[in-house]
Amino acid sequence: MITADDTTLAARPEQFELAAGPQARLFRLMAVADAILFAGVAIAALTVWQERALGIAAAVLVVVAPVTLLWVAGRVRAWRLRDGRPLANRVVPIAADPDETFERLATGDPAIYTPIQLGSNRLGPSVRTFSDLERRVTYVVVTRSGSGSTLDASPILELHGEQHDALLAALARGLGRAAD
Numbered sequence: 001m002i003t004a005d006d007t008t009l010a011a012r013p014e015q016f017e018l019a020a021g022p023q024a025r026l027f028r029l030m031a032v033a034d035a036i037l038f039a040g041v042a043i044a045a046l047t048v049w050q051e052r053a054l055g056i057a058a059a060v061l062v063v064v065a066p067v068t069l070l071w072v073a074g075r076v077r078a079w080r081l082r083d084g085r086p087l088a089n090r091v092v093p094i095a096a097d098p099d100e101t102f103e104r105l106a107t108g109d110p111a112i113y114t115p116i117q118l119g120s121n122r123l124g125p126s127v128r129t130f131s132d133l134e135r136r137v138t139y140v141v142v143t144r145s146g147s148g149s150t151l152d153a154s155p156i157l158e159l160h161g162e163q164h165d166a167l168l169a170a171l172a173r174g175l176g177r178a179a180d
Contacts, residue, residue: 007153017081019078022078028070034061092128093118094119094142096116098144101142140159
């Protein structure tokens with residue numbers, strides 16, 4: 001999982017920024033809708049239906065549901081370029097040696113860097129990609145261990161043009177499979 005406190009892209013604040021993710025707007029909208037819905041149910045239950053228990057439960061939910069959804073909205077963050085363009089990101093757990101994987105990826109040649117022995121532990125070593133699809137650039141980080149502020153990661157590789165396209169094709173095919 002790519003977390004908000006990853007130190008990899010944070011090391012380049014002039015280039016990358018952490019902003020509210022696209023899902024945050026949906027959570028804020030759901031919070032407003034929940035407040036209106038539960039307020040209506042509470043009023044109807046207490047006045048029209050004469051259901052005191054339901055009215056009290058709905059009144060509690062008028063506060064609890066929106067606050068919870070707004071809290072979630074505040075936690076949904078995504079990395080983007082400083083100019084506001086989004087980055088498509090992906091995490092691929094690996095079982096291969098992270099330093100060797102970094103060296104192979106640094107060549108930019110899928111014939112050299114694939115296949116990579118894949119792993120299953122998302123908190124272990126991984127290849128993380130952040131792609132600017134519009135400009136055909138992918139930023140690649142190979143993590144060794146940890147997450148968040150304790151992340152032990154490689155420097156950021158930048159793959160441009162054909163190297164970017166080749167990496168996206170390798171990700172679509174699966175990094176564990178050799179290049180065609």
